[in-house]
Amino acid sequence: MQKIGERRNMYKKLKTGLSTSLVVMFLLSMLMAYPILPASAGETYVSVINAGTGNKWFNYTNVAPPPTALGYPLGYVLVNITVTNVTGLAGWSVNLTWNPTLLEIASPDDLYMPTDNVFAGLSPFETSKIIDNTHGNVIYGAARGVGKPEFTGSGRMCQIKFNVTKAPAEGEKLYCNLTLDRDPTGFPTELVDKNGASILFTEQNGYYEYQWPPPPPPPSEGAAFAVRPSEIINSSILPPQTIQINVTIKNVTDMYGYGFSLSYNPNILCCISLSFFDVLGETHYTPEFSINNTAGIIKVNVTYYPPAVPITTLPEVSLVNIIFRVKGRGVTPLDLYDTTLVDPLGRTIPHVAYDGLFVNLIRDLAVTNVVTNVDRAYQGNPVKINVTVRNKGEVAETSISVTAHFDDDLIGTMNIPSLNPSEETTITFIWNTTDVTPCQNYTIWAEVVHVPFEIDLENNVFTDGKVKIKWMGDVNGDGKVTITDVLLCINAFGSTPSLPGWDPNADVNGDGKVNIIDIVLTLKNFGEKC
Numbered sequence: 334m335q336k337i338g339e340r341r342n343m344y345k346k347l348k349t350g351l352s353t354s355l356v357v358m359f360l361l362s363m364l365m366a367y368p369i370l371p372a373s374a375g376e377t378y379v380s381v382i383n384a385g386t387g388n389k390w391f392n393y394t395n396v397a398p399p400p401t402a403l404g405y406p407l408g409y410v411l412v413n414i415t416v417t418n419v420t421g422l423a424g425w426s427v428n429l430t431w432n433p434t435l436l437e438i439a440s441p442d443d444l445y446m447p448t449d450n451v452f453a454g455l456s457p458f459e460t461s462k463i464i465d466n467t468h469g470n471v472i473y474g475a476a477r478g479v480g481k482p483e484f485t486g487s488g489r490m491c492q493i494k495f496n497v498t499k500a501p502a503e504g505e506k507l508y509c510n511l512t513l514d515r516d517p518t519g520f521p522t523e524l525v526d527k528n529g530a531s532i533l534f535t536e537q538n539g540y541y542e543y544q545w546p547p548p549p550p551p552p553s554e555g556a557a558f559a560v561r562p563s564e565i566i567n568s569s570i571l572p573p574q575t576i577q578i579n580v581t582i583k584n585v586t587d588m589y590g591y592g593f594s595l596s597y598n599p600n601i602l603c604c605i606s607l608s609f610f611d612v613l614g615e616t617h618y619t620p621e622f623s624i625n626n627t628a629g630i631i632k633v634n635v636t637y638y639p640p641a642v643p644i645t646t647l648p649e650v651s652l653v654n655i656i657f658r659v660k661g662r663g664v665t666p667l668d669l670y671d672t673t674l675v676d677p678l679g680r681t682i683p684h685v686a687y688d689g690l691f692v693n694l695i696r697d698l699a700v701t702n703v704v705t706n707v708d709r710a711y712q713g714n715p716v717k718i719n720v721t722v723r724n725k726g727e728v729a730e731t732s733i734s735v736t737a738h739f740d741d742d743l744i745g746t747m748n749i750p751s752l753n754p755s756e757e758t759t760i761t762f763i764w765n766t767t768d769v770t771p772c773q774n775y776t777i778w779a780e781v782v783h784v785p786f787e788i789d790l791e792n793n794v795f796t797d798g799k800v801k802i803k804w805m806g807d808v809n810g811d812g813k814v815t816i817t818d819v820l821l822c823i824n825a826f827g828s829t830p831s832l833p834g835w836d837p838n839a840d841v842n843g844d845g846k847v848n849i850i851d852i853v854l855t856l857k858n859f860g861e862k863c
Contacts, residue, residue, distance in 0.1 A: 375418045377532060379522060381429070381511045381539030384411035384492065389537055394506070394544040394678065399497050407497040410436065410541065412511065414490050416451060416524065419532060422484040424525040425451075426460070426474030427491060428516075432509030433469035436495040436541070443494035444473055451488040455481040472520050483527055501543055511539035556585040556674060556682055558593060559649070560667045560689030566788050568727060570693045572659050575605070578667060578689055580633075582612075583649035585674060585682065589641070591652065592634040592673040593686070598665035599629035602691065606656035607631065613650065617641035631655065634673075643677055662694040664786040690786065697725040697789050698733060698781045701757065703797035705777055711805040712771040714843045716764040718797075720779040722749060723757035725792070734782040737762040739775040739800070766802055772812060772863030774799040804863070806855035808838045813862035814855060822852045 383391050391410055393399055399408025414427050438444055441462050446452070456478030463472040473491060477483060501507050513522040513536040524532035561579045570576060580593065597604075609620045618637045625631075633653055637643070667689030674682035702721040710716050718737050724730055733749040744764050752758065762779075769775070778796040787793075803810060808818040825839035825847040841851040 377419045377524070377534040378415075378417040378537055379425075379427075379490075379513060379524065379534050380415045380417065380537035381513065382413040382415050383539070384413050389539045391511070391539060391541040394542050398500075399543070404439065405496050407500050409497060410495040412493040412495060412539065414493070414513075415488065416490055416534070417487040419451075419487070419524060419534070420483075420485045421526045422451060422477075422524055422532065423527040424474065424476035424523075425490050426472070426520065426523045426525075428470070428472050428514035428520055428522050429493070430512045430514055431469045431495075431541070433466055435497070435499050435507050435509055435543075436469070437466040437498050438464050438471060438493060439496040443496070444471060445492060446475060447489055447492045449489060450475075451484045451486075451490055452477050452481075455484070470514075474523075476525075497543070506542065506544040508540070508542040508544075511541060513538055556588075556684035557583055558669055558672050558684060558686040559583070560595075560669060560687065561649075561651070562689070563687065564690045564692070566690070566692040566695070568662075568693055568695050570659055572661065574659050575656055576602075576659065576691065577654065577656050579610075579651040580653045580655070580669070581649045581651050582644075582646070582674075584647055585684070586645050587676040588637075588644040588674055588682065589677040590634075590636045590673070590675040592632075592671070593669055594633075594671040595631045595655070596666075596668045596670065597629045597631075597657070597691075598663065599626055599660075601659070601661045601663045601665045601693075602629070602657040603660050604631055604655060605658050606654075607633075608654045609635065610651045610654065612644050612652060613642075613646065615641050615644065632671075637677075657691075659693065664690070664692045664694060664696070666690055692786055692788060695725075695727045696730070696784050696787050697792070698730060698752070698784060698787065699723050699725050699789070699792035700735070700779050700781050700795035701792075702759075703737075703777060703779045703795045705797060705800055707800065708798070709801045709803055709810060709838075710766060711807075711841060711843070712769060712802050713767045713805055716766060716800060718744065718762040718764055718777060718779070719759050720747075720762065720795075721757055721759045722752065722781050724752035724754055725789075726787075727754050729753045730784060735760060735779060736782070737764070737777070737779045739764065739769070739777055769802050771802045771804045774801045804858050804861045805841055806858040806861070808836070808841070808855065810838070814858045814860060816859075819852065819855050819859070822847060822855050826852070 381389055399410055401408050441464060444462050444464065452475055457475045460474040499507060515521045515536060522536065524534055526532055559581050561581050565576055603626050604624045607622055607624065617640060618635050621634045623632045669686040669688050672684065672686045674684050676682055700720060701723045704719045706717040720735060720737060722733065722735055729751060731751045733752060734746060735749060736746050737744040745762050747760050747762065749758060749760065776796060776799055778794060780794045783790050783793050804814055806814040806818050808821040821836065822839045825834055825836040828835040829846045839847045839851060841854045
């Protein structure tokens with residue numbers, strides 16, 4: 334009994350809606366029998382259009398899933414019902430059907446005439462909205478206002494916001510047509526002119542598709558191409574010897590094709606062989622490649638085909654083996670670029686690429702020593718820092734930049750014009766300590782700026798140790814300037830390094846003698862302490 338009652342209510346609601354539509358169509362026809370007339374200028378279309386793409390395809394298979402919003406947890410699909418190239422339109426009625434297990438009109442407010450509809454500004458009359466989500470059907474219409482002109486041209490008649498009610502499971506494809514019903518025995522999709530005559534048109538239906546899977550999420554570390562080994566550095570590899578590299582992949586899910594370009598210096602290397610690995614034993618693939626030893630470019634593209642199983646691997650596996658003959662000496666990157674990874678649906682798999690390097694001519698600069706002239710200095714006195722730099726490489730280097738530092742602060746930069754292989758030189762920095770905070774130990778270090786493709790960067794930096802900066806006048810180094818320091822200066826008064834009684838700490842200004850200036854400078858800072 335309950336089911337019979339529900340059906341009666343549904344039929345009653347449908348009858349009421351249909352009655353309203355009949356009244357509107359009755360007014361439009363003005364009680365006249367009318368023939369079917371062709372459109373006056375060109376072919377007219379009524380179309381189901383994707384509001385996002387402007388075409389009839391609502392395809393969520395090779396792109397992102399439908400957008401979501403509050404009240405639409407699985408997403409929504411926005412549909413425009415449009416008319417194209419119509420002349421003298423006075424009224425329209427739309428009857429649209431779909432698969433109700435996939436989509437629904439969640440609210441009457443999701444069926445409406447947009448502000449730019451064909452009757453905008455013409456005081457239109459709207460029919461009732463007959464929405465049947467059980468069978469997947471909606472009937473809706475409108476007519477221009479009394480005394481208003483007809484519409485000629487192209488535009489939107491109405492818009493429908495469908496709620497997605499089902500998402501695909503793994504391996505499932507959900508699809509249905511969005512069909513404009515033109516059955517004349519019911520309430521068909523119609524265009525009507527001012528005399529109530531039908532305007533001839535061609536319908537263009539829509540197609541909705543939603544398919545598993547979404548693009549495969551990359552592993553936590555992400556998919557990665559790489560050249561292996563990443564570096565070949567050996568000055569004994571000379572022409573006409575050969576080297577081998579593999580291009581590899583790791584952390585990839587559902588790979589069904591890959592491609593890359595690899596560049597190299599053709600004056601140093603010449604590709605003589607390229608072969609493909611059957612990754613994970615899969616042999617159903619089509620390999621393509623080209624080698625240009627004039628430009629130094631290799632291009633590779635591989636496409637898998639059914640019944641190939643998509644490649645999923647976390648460990649690193651080899652894709653391609655390449656053999657080069659060595660032509661000359663030098664340094665060349667093995668640069669991977671234009672890399673592509675795709676899944677079985679042709680979607681791009683995010684990834685990174687790591688290049689390789691071949692070196693058979695060693696470049697290596699090193700700082701081999703840093704020496705200061707003192708380990709304690711008064712604030713304001715200069716400190717000399719000797720830095721020794723050596724060329725450990727096999728090629729002469731020019732315009733070599735060297736920097737000296739105390740802690741994280743720069744002392745200065747100097748330039749060495751050139752160094753031949755195995756040659757070294759010592760340069761001297763002068764550290765001005767005037768603005769350096771006293772009572773602290775500072776780490777002194779130097780660095781030679783690396784040259785391109787240098788094989789050892791760790792030896793570019795050398796740390797000497799620490800230099801303590803004291804208050805000027807702190808002769809005994811106890812962190813404060815007291816009468817004791819003044820007396821020490823007085824006791825050393827008149828001495829030099831070659832005379833008895835010499836105390837270098839009493840030479841406060843560092844001029845090589847203890848005189849009245851040193852005593853005055855000590856008295857100037859009397860009472861200072863750390």
